[in-house]
Structures are given as structure tokens and as C-alpha cells.
Amino acid sequence: MTGTVNPNGLLAGKVAIVTGASRGIGEAIAYRYAQEGAKVVVCARTVDDGDHPLPGSINSVVQRIRDAGGAAHAVRCDLSQSADREALVAAAVAEYGPVDILVNNAAVTFFIPTAEFPEKRYKLMEEVQVYGPLHLTQLVLDSMRERKTGWIVNVSSHAALHPKLDEGASPGTVYGMCKAALERFSTGLAAEVFDDGVSISAISPGLVATPGVLFHKLISDENRERVTPVEHMAEACLRLAYGPASEVSGRIAYADEMIAEFGLAPAELLVPPVEV
Numbered sequence: 001m002t003g004t005v006n007p008n009g010l011l012a013g014k015v016a017i018v019t020g021a022s023r024g025i026g027e028a029i030a031y032r033y034a035q036e037g038a039k040v041v042v043c044a045r046t047v048d049d050g051d052h053p054l055p056g057s058i059n060s061v062v063q064r065i066r067d068a069g070g071a072a073h074a075v076r077c078d079l080s081q082s083a084d085r086e087a088l089v090a091a092a093v094a095e096y097g098p099v100d101i102l103v104n105n106a107a108v109t110f111f112i113p114t115a116e117f118p119e120k121r122y123k124l125m126e127e128v129q130v131y132g133p134l135h136l137t138q139l140v141l142d143s144m145r146e147r148k149t150g151w152i153v154n155v156s157s158h159a160a161l162h163p164k165l166d167e168g169a170s171p172g173t174v175y176g177m178c179k180a181a182l183e184r185f186s187t188g189l190a191a192e193v194f195d196d197g198v199s200i201s202a203i204s205p206g207l208v209a210t211p212g213v214l215f216h217k218l219i220s221d222e223n224r225e226r227v228t229p230v231e232h233m234a235e236a237c238l239r240l241a242y243g244p245a246s247e248v249s250g251r252i253a254y255a256d257e258m259i260a261e262f263g264l265a266p267a268e269l270l271v272p273p274v275e276v
Contacts, residue, residue: 019077033241041092111171199244199248239262
């Protein structure tokens with residue numbers, strides 16, 4: 001059994017952009033927002049199934065939403081390119097109107113030891129995961145402030161947490177650095193725009209069985225019990241995308257804690273979850 005769309009749901013009439021939405025967490029967030037009545041603009045580089053070694057595409061996500069009675073629009077976007085980011089927001093506004101919700105979820109990740117990390121790959125990661133979210137935020141923020149409403153959700157990672165020395169070496173130092181920067185950006189901007197009624201938050205999903213996580217073999221017998229269902233992450237991101245800014249803005253949230261604090265009951269999504 002899969003979820004359904006409620007056109008009169010919590011996000012009825014809202015326009016949402018979700019980046020990195022061809023698969024994984026972004027796909028789940030897009031489905032959950034659409035199920036609550038949002039008009040969702042999904043973006044990624046993978047347009048059609050088969051364009052990428054991993055399963056999923058923005059056209060297939062849009063088709064599932066439309067087949068369920070929701071509203072969705074696909075925009076191919078290379079988030080490392082400034083012109084593509086500008087075109088994404090312009091396309092969303094042209095299709096549905098001013099953007100109410102922005103989810104900065106897209107990521108490019110290389111797990112390479114710091115001493116060997118190439119400059120080219122660092123710059124790509126920083127562009128997609130740090131400057132890209134800042135730029136997209138700039139593109140939608142003026143409209144949100146003028147309307148005194150808006151929600152920006154930045155998807156972080158537990159990699160942003162400071163490691164303990166006795167935990168052993170990890171090749172994810174640069175990835176964690178980018179996510180830590182994204183969290184500091186989120187809390188700082190939340191303070192800047194709090195009086196404007198705009199909510200800015202960051203959320204860490206924990207370990208989720210996405211196609212990318214499985215590809216990188218990040219789930220093992222040792223951590224399998226700690227895997228967070230993608231439905232939990234989608235539900236937590238939904239809670240960060242409605243209500244007064246005073247309720248959620250400025251948070252560095254964690255999916256499991258959001259579920260417990262707000263007593264959320266994760267809804268079934270439009271497609272079954274990835275099997276671990």
C-alpha cells in the first residue's frame with residue numbers, strides 16, 4: 001500500500017522546491033509535500049530513468065505525484081552552476097508562482113582522506129552543498145520577506161558533528177566540514193530573518209537507506225539497527241515546512257528527535273521504501 005494526495009492538506013496551495021529529488025531523501029520529501037497539497041518543483045541532473053547508474057529520475061518522481069493526483073514539475077538543474085540555480089527558481093515561479101518552501105537537499109560527496117583530497121572535488125562539494133544553498137536562498141528570500149512567510153529547510157548530516165578521537169579515522173572529514181558550514185549558515189540566517197516571519201532550519205537524517213548510501217556501502221551489520229526510515233525524515237521535513245517561524249526556526253534538528261517531540265506519525269509515501 002502506498003500513500004495518497006490530499007489537495008487540502010497542510011501545504012495546500014504552497015509552492016515548494018526540492019533539490020536533489022530524483023531519488024533518496026529528496027524524492028521522499030517531494031512525495032510527502034505533494035501528499036499534503038504542495039505544488040512541488042523537483043530538480044536534479046537525472047532527468048529520465050537510465051540517465052544515472054542509480055535508480056530514479058525527476059521525471060519519474062513527477063509522474064508518480066501526478067498519477068496520485070498531485071501537482072509537480074521537473075527541472076533539470078546542475079546545482080554547481082549559478083545559471084542553473086537561477087533558471088530553477090525562475091521556472092518554479094513561472095510554473096506555480098512565488099516560492100513558499102525551499103529544501104536544499106542536493107549533495108555531491110567524495111569520501112577521500114583529507115591529505116589526498118583534490119582541490120577540484122572540494123570546490124565542487126562546496127559549490128553544491130554550501131554556496132548553492134546560500135545562492136538559492138538569496139533567490140527566494142526577498143519574496144518570502146515581502147510576504148512575511150516562508151520556510152527554508154537545509155538537509156545536513158551527522159557528519160557535521162565533531163568526531164571523537166577514539167572512534168577511528170573517517171574519510172568523510174571534508175563532507176562533514178561542508179555540512180557544518182550549512183548548519184552555521186542556517187542558524188545565522190534564522191536570526192537575521194526571524195522578525196520577517198521566515199523559518200530557516202537544518203535537519204540531519206541520520207543513516208537512511210537511500211540508493212546513494214547503499215552504493216557507498218555505508219550500512220553494515222554493525223549499524224543496521226540504527227538505520228532511520230526515509231518516511232521519518234520526510235515527516236520531520238514536513239513539520240519544518242509549515243506553521244509560524246517561532247515554532248521551528250533556528251533549529252539544527254534530527255529526524256528521530258522531531259518525530260518524538262511533535263508526536264509525528266510518519267505517513268506512507270507514494271512508493272515503497274528502499275529495502276536494506
